Amino acid sequence: MGHNLNFNEHTGKYSFFSVQQKAWHGLGQIVTDYPTSEEAIKHAGLDYEVIKSPLFTQSRAMTVGNAGELIEGTDTPVPNYFANIRTDSNAVLGVVGKDYHIVQNKDAFAFFDAIVGGGEGILYETAGALGNGERIFITAKLPGYIRVGKGEDVTEKYIFLTTSHDGSGSITAAFTPIRVVCQNTVNAALRNMSNVVRIKHTAGAKQRLEDAHKVMGLANIMSEQLEGIFNEWATVRITDNEVKKLIQLVLCPNKETYDLLKKGAEDELSTVFKNTVDDAFGYAMMSDTQQMDTTRGTLYGAYNAVTGYYQNVRNYKDSEAKLQSIVMGGTAQGKAQKAFELCSSFAKEGSGILLMN
Known part of the structure; x- marks a missing residue:
């Protein structure tokens, strides 16, 4: 990477x-x-430190001096825009507006x-x-x-x-x-x-x-609530087949795939999607961290199968892409939220929320 x-x-x-x-x-x-x-x-x-420095542009107009030499145009200020400059290296970090x-x-x-x-x-x-x-x-x-x-x-x-x-x-x-x-x-x-x-x-x-x-x-409030939710999920049993169905729903990329899942037409699913699901399901079944009392055969384990796949299995083009995906509102964070919502519904309603037959 x-x-x-x-x-x-x-x-x-x-x-x-x-x-x-x-x-x-x-x-x-x-x-x-x-x-x-x-x-x-x-x-x-x-x-x-970073400072805002006035921004100038150089006029393209050229003037002729008394001896016939060419004189470069004058610097013209750019109104309401500034360059953000790092003071120790004078590197220009970006251009910002007056209200920045x-x-x-x-x-x-x-x-x-x-x-x-x-x-x-x-x-x-x-x-x-x-x-x-x-x-x-x-x-x-x-x-x-x-x-x-x-x-x-x-x-x-x-x-x-x-x-x-x-x-x-x-x-x-x-x-x-x-x-x-x-x-x-x-x-x-x-x-x-x-x-x-x-x-x-x-x-x-x-x-x-x-x-x-x-x-x-609110982190303290969220911590207390998540602890209660995760401990509840650790007592909710879920079958291997239900785990796979949940993973399919979470990783589902579009409505077309969702419709195929809903009618049970798995043979028509794309190879890329099936391979992705297999990777995540493999992690769910074989990772040592999925064999703990809290995760083996539990809803909490199913949730961790999704987060663990994105953290420990999926490939990213570089470390920044992984950071963006997992922490900064990218794909992995969105999928984790979807898994959280599905697991919450499963805990309340059972496998009926898994729409496939």
């Missing part, structure tokens, strides 16, 4: 750090202890510190910059766990944040639980409660970023 990590020519290091785990593509810094926010910024090479408000990297870490008060309990696990430093990302572990069964099946609670300095997208902070035994990202939005906060880069962005921890305080 390729990478797009920023390489800082001043330090000779890639802008990325992780705690104890192998760094991205073997690049970046591995640290043994969880750092403070100030240490994390330096480990990740994010200790730079820069959220400095240190402010992103301040957001995390504010969640639990003064940074106590926040564990910074990874952070880095992509491209020329126009996009940064941070993952931090929150105190406590989501425990399923007798406590041996543990899910850790994370918040993932990404922001950009190039004018694209919004500041995004997502509550992202990760099941420890298989590193599955358990992204599920409860009814009337999103696990994502998005903040626009406008004049009030910095203030809203500081206030976002109030919204992300």
Whole structure:
């Protein structure tokens, strides 16, 4: 897989750090202890600032001097547009409008510190910059766990944040639980409660970023509710055939495929779709993490079959594509949400929600 990590020519290091785990593509810094926010910024090479600089264009008109020489045209300011410039390298990160408000990297870490008060309990696990430093990302572990069964099946609670300095997208902070035994990202939005906060880069962005921890305080509420739901699912039995049907419904790419599934015409399904389902079903049946008391033959195991497939089986063109798919609202996150909704219905209504015969 390729990478797009920023390489800082001043330090000779890639802008990325992780705690104890192998760094991205073997690049970046591995640290043994969880750092403070100030240490994390330096480990990740994010200790730079961004400024808005007036944007100019050079006139194509040429004038002739007294001696007959050609003189280049003058610089003409571009009204209401600015270049975002990284101050340590003078790299241009993007072009933005007059209302765009820069959220400095240190402010992103301040957001995390504010969640639990003064940074106590926040564990910074990874952070880095992509491209020329126009996009940064941070993952931090929150105190406590989501425990399923007798406590041996543990899910850790994370918040993932990404922001950009190039004018694209919004500041995004997502509550992202990760099941420890298989590193599955358990992204599920409860009814009337999103696990994502998005903040626009406008004049009030910095203030809203500081206030976002109030919204992300819902992480505790979501954790409690998810723990209850997952423990319930761990007691709901589901047959292997029902697991496969659920996987088919979740991975169904279009209405045509859905109609074929509904009428039981599996012979007419595309080879690509059948192979994808077989890969996910194989993971559901054979992965060691699917043989635990909490997952073997249970609805909780069926849900983890989908999240585990996208995390541990499916191929992605590069690490950024995987990150986008699993954490930043891409395909895997959408499929996990669909699986969550189907499992919720199954728990209440039984196999009748699996429309195939």
